Amino acid sequence: MKRIGLLGCGAMGTQIALAIDSGKVPATLTHVFDDSKEKSKLLVEKLTHKPEIVENSHLLSSNPIDIVVEAASQDAVRDAGLSVLQNKKDLMIMSVGALLDESIYDILSDACKDFKKTIYLPSGAIAGLDGIKSVKGELESISITTTKHPRSLKGAKFFENSEINLDEINSSTVIFEGIAKEAVSLFPANINVAALLSLTGIGSEKTHVKIVADPNTDKNTHHIEAEGKFGKMTYTIENYPDENNPKTSRLAILSAIETLKKYCSNDIQIGT
Ligand SMILES: NC(=O)C1=CN([C@@H]2O[C@H](COP(=O)(O)OP(=O)(O)OC[C@H]3O[C@@H](n4cnc5c(N)ncnc54)[C@H](O)[C@@H]3O)[C@@H](O)[C@H]2O)C=CC1
Numbered sequence: 001m002k003r004i005g006l007l008g009c010g011a012m013g014t015q016i017a018l019a020i021d022s023g024k025v026p027a028t029l030t031h032v033f034d035d036s037k038e039k040s041k042l043l044v045e046k047l048t049h050k051p052e053i054v055e056n057s058h059l060l061s062s063n064p065i066d067i068v069v070e071a072a073s074q075d076a077v078r079d080a081g082l083s084v085l086q087n088k089k090d091l092m093i094m095s096v097g098a099l100l101d102e103s104i105y106d107i108l109s110d111a112c113k114d115f116k117k118t119i120y121l122p123s124g125a126i127a128g129l130d131g132i133k134s135v136k137g138e139l140e141s142i143s144i145t146t147t148k149h150p151r152s153l154k155g156a157k158f159f160e161n162s163e164i165n166l167d168e169i170n171s172s173t174v175i176f177e178g179i180a181k182e183a184v185s186l187f188p189a190n191i192n193v194a195a196l197l198s199l200t201g202i203g204s205e206k207t208h209v210k211i212v213a214d215p216n217t218d219k220n221t222h223h224i225e226a227e228g229k230f231g232k233m234t235y236t237i238e239n240y241p242d243e244n245n246p247k248t249s250r251l252a253i254l255s256a257i258e259t260l261k262k263y264c265s266n267d268i269q270i271g272t
């Protein structure tokens, strides 16, 4: 049975832990860490099989586990990612935006090779990465338009230097247009999906992002258009947000759980 360490005990971490606890993911959750001790304690209270709460993120990977699951923040990836691999543990990353910093990407990618470990990036809140991966060599343009309720965009760094007041938006309003690299740094908890598209396709400077605040939506919608010599792909994913964190879609959580199930099972594997 695989042993899992969890970094981040928020909306996603809690659902992942419950999936392991219920046996849906055939593994044991042995250690957890969150910057907020209260969040860690709240999570552990919900579980039948209680993991140990460790005192810092590095202690997760110094224990005898197989994989650290990051469901915390881009900062957590920057702070703890390398030590996980150096301690010869696999790593699953949800805060994928951190990897659009080339120095972080290179350090982690080199460490995977040096320590013979793997980083898993679930497809998160979008679908279709299999198709983008297959046409990568023929891709000429790719864009994502993400529409969320203003409350789902609250707290983003972008608003520190913007005149836009989310509370005053009363109709669908484009609040950001630019490249993925910029988007993930200004909206770190909202547009990791653009990082996934960038890493799968033609990079973060050629992946275009539009973020729309719509007070009349109850969904997190991602509309993706990709075009090139292969033809054209257009798809829209209309996600319900998680009830505990409106920024995060239910699909992102389910995708994390599915990736872990695949990691922990010996079985027939479907898809690219
Ligand atoms: N790849 C994807 O498609 C998606 C990725 N995400 C990302 O997944 C991550 C988790 O999402 P949620 O659980 O919904 O967020 P959340 O805000 O509900 O929970 C995050 C938890 O991590 C903790 N945390 C933050 N930084 C930390 C650090 N450096 N060290 C230890 N703990 C830390 C917080 O205290 C909080 O309890 C976020 O970064 C989010 O942006 C979310 C949705 C989709």
Ligand SMILES: O=C([O-])CC(=O)C(=O)O
Pocket: 124, 125, 188, 189, 190, 191, 192, 193, 194, 220, 239, 247, 248, 249, 250, 252
């Ligand atoms: O969950 C979503 O819809 C997308 C999201 O927050 C992210 O990519 O960071």
